[in-house]
Amino acid sequence: xxxxxxxxxxxxxxxxxxxxxxxxxxxxxxxxxxxxxxxxxxxxxxxxxxxxxxxxxxxxxxxxxxxxxxxxxxxxxxxxxxxxxxxxxxxxxxxxxxxxxxxxxxxxxxxxxxxxxxxxxxxxxxxxxxxxxxxxxxxxxxxxxxxxxxxxxxxxxxxxxxxxxxxxxxxxxxxxxxxxxxxxxxxxxxxxxxxxxxxxxxxxxxxxxxxxxxxxxxxxxxxxxxxxxxxxxxxxxxxxxxxxxxxxxxxxxxxxxxxxxxxxxxxxxxxxxxxxxxxxxxxxxxxxxxxxxxxxxxxxxxxxxxxxxxxxxxxxxxxxxxxxxxxxxxxxxxxxxxxxxxxxxxxxxxxxxxxxxxxxxxxxxxxxxxxxxxxxxxxxxxxxxxxxxxxxxxxxxxxxxxxxxxxxxxxxxxxxxxxxxxxxxxxxxxxxxxxxxxxxxxxxxxxxxxxxxxxxxxxxxxxxxxxxxxxxxxxxxxxxxxxxxxxxxxxxxxxxxxxxxxxxxxxxxxxxxxxxxxxxxxxxxxxxxxxxxxxxxxxxxxxxxxxxxxxxxxxxxxxxxxxxxxxxxxxxxxxxxxxxxxxxxxxxxxxxxxxxxxxxxxxxxxxxxxxxxxxxxxxxxxxxxxxxxxxxxxxxxxxxxxxxxxxxxxxxxxxxxxxxxx
Numbered sequence: 103x104x105x106x107x108x109x110x111x112x113x114x115x116x117x118x119x120x121x122x123x124x125x126x127x128x129x130x131x132x133x134x135x136x137x138x139x140x141x142x143x144x145x146x147x148x149x150x151x152x153x154x155x156x157x158x159x160x161x162x163x164x165x166x167x168x169x170x171x172x173x174x175x176x177x178x179x180x181x182x183x184x185x186x187x188x189x190x191x192x193x194x195x196x197x198x199x200x201x202x203x204x205x206x207x208x209x210x211x212x213x214x215x216x217x218x219x220x221x222x223x224x225x226x227x228x229x230x231x232x233x234x235x236x237x238x239x240x241x242x243x244x245x246x247x248x249x250x251x252x253x254x255x256x257x258x259x260x261x262x263x264x265x266x267x268x269x270x271x272x273x274x275x276x277x278x279x280x281x282x283x284x285x286x287x288x289x290x291x292x293x294x295x296x297x298x299x300x301x302x303x304x305x306x307x308x309x310x311x312x313x314x315x316x317x318x319x320x321x322x323x324x325x326x327x328x329x330x331x332x333x334x335x336x337x338x339x340x341x342x343x344x345x346x347x348x349x350x351x352x353x354x355x356x357x358x359x360x361x362x363x364x365x366x367x368x369x370x371x372x373x374x375x376x377x378x379x380x381x382x383x384x385x386x387x388x389x390x391x392x393x394x395x396x397x398x399x400x401x402x403x404x405x406x407x408x409x410x411x412x413x414x415x416x417x418x419x420x421x422x423x424x425x426x427x428x429x430x431x432x433x434x435x436x437x438x439x440x441x442x443x444x445x446x447x448x449x450x451x452x453x454x455x456x457x458x459x460x461x462x463x464x465x466x467x468x469x470x471x472x473x474x475x476x477x478x479x480x481x482x483x484x485x486x487x488x489x490x491x492x493x494x495x496x497x498x499x500x501x502x503x504x505x506x507x508x509x510x511x512x513x514x515x516x517x518x519x520x521x522x523x524x525x526x527x528x529x530x531x532x533x534x535x536x537x538x539x540x541x542x543x544x545x546x547x548x549x550x551x552x553x554x555x556x557x558x559x560x561x562x563x564x565x566x567x568x569x570x571x572x573x574x575x576x577x578x579x580x581x582x583x584x585x586x587x588x589x590x591x592x593x594x595x596x597x598x599x600x601x602x603x604x605x606x607x608x609x610x611x612x613x614x615x616x617x618x619x620x621x622x623x624x625x626x627x628x629x630x631x632x633x634x635x636x637x638x639x640x641x642x643x644x645x646x647x648x649x650x651x652x653x654x655x656x657x658x659x660x661x662x663x664x665x666x667x668x669x670x671x672x673x674x675x676x677x678x679x680x681x682x683x684x685x686x687x688x689x690x691x692x693x694x695x696x697x698x699x700x701x702x703x704x705x706x707x708x709x710x711x712x713x714x715x716x717x718x719x720x721x722x723x724x725x726x727x728x729x730x731x732x733x734x735x736x737x738x739x740x741x742x743x744x745x746x747x748x749x750x751x752x753x754x755x756x757x758x759x760x761x762x763x764x
Contacts, residue, residue, distance in 0.1 A: 137207040139239035140169070144248045147172040149256065150237040151186060152204075154219065154229045163202040163219050167237065172252055175259060186230035188260035190366040191218060192356045193235070193444060204236070211235055218266045221378060232256055247467035254369055254455025258421075263370030265363065267355050270378025274351050278380040281352075281390050349391065353407055361441040361452035368417035369455055388415055417456065446473045449515035450480035460487040474506045475551065481513045482549045482556065489545055491558070491703040492534055495736030510732040511556045511763040533614070534736065536622055537704045537743040545702030548760075553717060555729075556763045560700035561756040563747060564739070566685075566708065567693055568592070569677035570669060581663045584670035585635075588612075592678055606632060607740050611676060611684035613665050614738045631662065685739035695733055698761065699747045706742050708734035712764060729762045 142148040149172050155164040193212060200216035201208050211219075215235055223229060238249045257263055267274065357363050357375075367373055373384040391407050443449050451467045465483035468476075484493045496513045508514055540560065548557035570591055592608055593601070609632055615623050617631075668674045675689045679697060687708055695708050709730040716724040750756070 137204050137209045139242070139245075142169065142245060142248070147252060149175065149232065149249070149252060151175070152231045152233055152236050154223045154231055156224050156226050156228060158225055159220050163216070163223070164204075165202070166205045172255060172259075185261035186232065187222070187262045187264050188232045188257045188366070188370075189215075189218065189222075189266060190257070190263055190357070190363050190370075191215065191266040192360055192363070194356070195444070198235070198240075209236060214266075214268075217269045221269065221376070222264065222266075232260065243469045247469060250451050250454065250467040251462055254365065257366045257455070258369040258371065260370070262372045262374055263366060264381075265357055265367060265373065265375045267352075267357055267375060267377040270380075273348065274355075274377045275380045277348055277351055278375070278377060278382050282380075282382045282386050284386075284390050349407060353410055358410055359442050361443040361448055364414070364417070364441060365452060365455040367414050369421055370418075373418075384414070384418075387411070421456075443516075445469070446516060447471075447476045450476050453515070457484060458487040463487065474508060474512075474554075477506065477508060477515050478512045478549075478551060478554065480515060481511070482547070484513075485545070485547060485702075489702065490541065491545070491700055491707075494703070494707065494732065495534060495705070497732055497735045509554045509556070509764050512554075533616060533620070534704055536616060536620075537738075538745045539705050539743050539747065540699045540701055540703040540745075542745050542748045543701035546760075547702075550717070554764060555717060557760050558700050558702075558763060559758065559760050560698045560703070560707075561747065561751065561758055562696045562698050563706070563742065563750070563756055564679040564681050564683060564697040566677050566691055566695045566697065567680050569675045569691060569693065581666040581670070584666050588666075588669065588676055592676075592684070608676070608684045609635070611686050611738060611740045612669070613662060614686065615740065615743070635662075679739070683739055683741050685737060687734035687737040691734055691737075696730075697737070697739055697742070699742065700761070704743075705735075706737050706739045707732060708737050709761060709763070715764075717762060727762050729764045732763050 142150070148169055150167045150169055153166045153168055155166075157164065191214060194214050196212045196214065198210040198212050200211050200213050202211060202216070202219070203209075212235065215233065222231070234249070234253075239245045367384070370384075374381050375384065375387065388411060391411055441449075443452060447467075447469060450465075454461060454465075454467070461483050464486045465479055471479075481493055481497075485491060493513055494511060496517075497511055506514075543559075546559040549555075550557070568591065570588055588608070593604065606628055610623065610628065613623070617623055617627060669676055669686075673689060674686055675691055677685050677687065677691055679685065685697070685706070691708055692710075695710050698707050698709055700707050710733050712729045712731045714726050715729055717727045717729075747756070751758075
């Protein structure tokens with residue numbers, strides 16, 4: 103019998119068949135072994151904690167996930183969990199394609215996190231971590247939204263928050279080592295100088311002196327000999343010049359530019375920055391770099407050391423001083439710095455831990471809605487939680503991001519500035535609390551998300567008339583020249599204006615009637631400041647560099663000059679109203695714009711008519727409504743910022759109405 107195969111039948115080589123079967127088995131095995139998250143109980147505020155198994159650097163990463171109530175975690179009721187770490191890091195744009203084993207099953211994480219875990223795990227003991235990429239099911243939007251609400255508590259309750267800056271590198275490791283030793287030395291120096299002629303800031307005063315001369319702090323130098331690679335004979339200028347030259351290696355790191363890391367750093371009790379094996383505390387960073395001159399990092403995305411230090415440290419102090427169950431004193435603005443977010447909705451959700459704690463009563467994270475809706479919902483939630491219109495100070499129709507087509511009343515959360523309001527002048531955020539234009543009236547707002555409309559109640563009390571010219575397209579003018587043009591605009595007689603009251607009103611509008619950003623002016627201080635200004639107007643003292651001049655220990659001439667220059671650089675405009683009041687607002691205010699007192703607003707607002715549209719009534723029937731655009735928030739108008747409108751409303755017959763802002 104012929105056993106030869108028929109010519110129409112073909113056989114696959116055995117080795118190819120085995121390879122194919124093995125590949126299919128491997129694929130099936132990977133599918134079967136992929137870790138499956140079990141749902142968390144939101145009512146019990148459950149979270150997952152990673153128990154990271156010990157291992158050498160090159161060994162495979164293994165661990166297990168433990169589900170525990172956040173309340174139990176806060177009370178340290180679980181005996182094993184005496185200390186645990188919350189990791190703060192930058193996801194980046196890399197895919198999750200690095201496998202690790204959790205509960206004997208696979209989870210895929212980003213390369214950045216994979217590197218971090220190799221450096222952070224111990225070689226002989228288990229360590230405990232909360233890491234969002236592992237402890238939250240990233241494929242479940244409902245769980246993500248639920249866990250986002252707990253993140254402020256998680257990072258605040260962690261024993262340590264470790265800010266991961268990246269794998270080991272010679273430059274940053276050397277820098278962190280020097281910062282750690284210098285910080286420890288400075289702490290000793292300050293503790294020894296707590297009394298006597300030296301103060302805790304003496305070292306920074308000496309540093310500034312050293313920048314202008316060859317000053318040597320011998321006491322300090324004797325304590326710096328243990329810092330590696332630092333010559334004990336260096337002057338302070340040369341010593342801190344080392345940090346000056348290389349500080350950008352640290353502050354250009356992506357960790358300093360992300361939205362989420364601000365909250366994580368701000369609420370941390372113990373904040374540690376780690377790169378590779380080296381680490382320093384935030385206190386060390388503050389000690390070494392606080393007081394440095396404003397230095398731009400040597401990169402395409404410039405940063406400012408002073409702004410970074412101020413932003414994070416001021417937030418940490420504010421949160422530390424705030425009672426556990428009270429509203430935070432900071433009004434939810436990530437100050438000074440432009441932060442980035444991979445998902446633009448995180449510009450809102452990533453700040454929840456910095457906002458009034460009542461915001462979560464009105465805003466639940468939801469990753470199923472678009473960015474515009476999240477920005478609008480976040481603005482309205484902050485208004486409801488604060489029970490005032492403070493957040494509208496960050497709104498201005500000319501500052502809106504075109505890519506989201508935001509309404510004029512909606513805060514652009516991706517913009518880190520304070521919008522066009524008085525806080526944009528670089529003054530303290532607490533300054534807004536000095537005014538009481540419309541707080542005597544209860545806040546009344548109606549939000550119609552379908553039509554992007556915010557309806558607020560208030561009164562039109564005045565109309566803008568004359569305003570200063572824009573100097574933005576002209577050569578940079580000196581402060582004295584700007585002040586002279588302001589006087590010529592509103593007082594034809596110029597600096598020799600005889601109307602003292604009018605002159606004072608104009609001056610108060612220029613400085614928002616506050617000298618230091620923390621307290622209002624008084625008549626005596628204003629008189630002295632005006633006398634100084636008039637005495638020196640003709641001597642051109644404002645045209646040259648000038649020392650810090652203080653009147654009655656509270657008013658810096660530098661600050662007044664800054665306010666004058668803000669008008670000159672096109673960011674601000676001084677205007678006069680139909681009723682002969684003076685005010686200051688953004689430069690795009692035009693004659694004819696309406697000045698309104700809105701219920702719940704601390705300062706007047708400027709709005710502009712935008713036409714008539716059909717807006718549905720509560721019963722669903724459409725009807726025509728006049729609509730308006732918000733032109734300027736946090737607008738100072740002298741004579742309207744201290745609740746005067748309550749007495750004027752009856753005598754002058756102001757009409758109360760509801761304004762539909764679009």
